[in-house]
Amino acid sequence: MIDFGFSRTESACIDLDRHSDRLLNRLIERDPDILTCMACGSCAATCTAGRYLPMNLRRVILHVQRGNTHSEILQTAHCMFCGKCSLVCPRGINTRPLLAAIRTENTNPKNTAQ
Numbered sequence: 629m630i631d632f633g634f635s636r637t638e639s640a641c642i643d644l645d646r647h648s649d650r651l652l653n654r655l656i657e658r659d660p661d662i663l664t665c666m667a668c669g670s671c672a673a674t675c676t677a678g679r680y681l682p683m684n685l686r687r688v689i690l691h692v693q694r695g696n697t698h699s700e701i702l703q704t705a706h707c708m709f710c711g712k713c714s715l716v717c718p719r720g721i722n723t724r725p726l727l728a729a730i731r732t733e734n735t736n737p738k739n740t741a742q
C-alpha cells in the first residue's frame with residue numbers, strides 16, 4: 629500500500645450495538661463533572677504520559693460519553709497521575725480522581741458488559 633504520510637481517522641459514528649452508558653452513569657454517580665468536559669484538548673496537549681505513550685484524556689472522555697467502552701479507555705493505564713491536566717482544564721475538572729475512577733470502573737464487568 630502507498631504511504632501518503634497520513635491516515636484516515638477512525639469513524640466517529642456511535643455503534644449502537646456496542647453502546648453502553650453504564651460506565652458513564654457510574655462515573656456521574658461519583659462526580660458529575662465529567663459531563664462538563666467540552667473536549668477542548670488542553671489536557672491532552674499538556675499530558676506527561678501522552679508525550680511518549682498513547683494517552684489522550686480528551687479522547688478517553690469522549691469514548692466514555694459515547695458509550696464506547698473498548699480498548700481506547702485502556703489508555704488510562706499509561707496515566708502517571710501527575711495532575712498537569714487538572715491544572716489546565718478550563719472547566720476545572722478534577723481529572724486525577726476521574727482517571728482513577730475510569731480505571732476502576734472500566735475493569736468492572738458490570739459496567740462494560742453489552
Ligand code: SF4
Pocket residue numbers: 671674675676677678683685706707708709710711712713714723724727
Ligand atoms: S494526570 Fe495522567 S492524564 Fe493527566 S497530565 Fe498527568 S499523565 Fe496525563
Ligand code: SF4
Pocket residue numbers: 664665666667668669670671672685686689713716717718719720721723
Ligand atoms: S481540559 Fe478539561 S474540558 Fe478540556 S478536554 Fe480535558 S477534561 Fe475536557
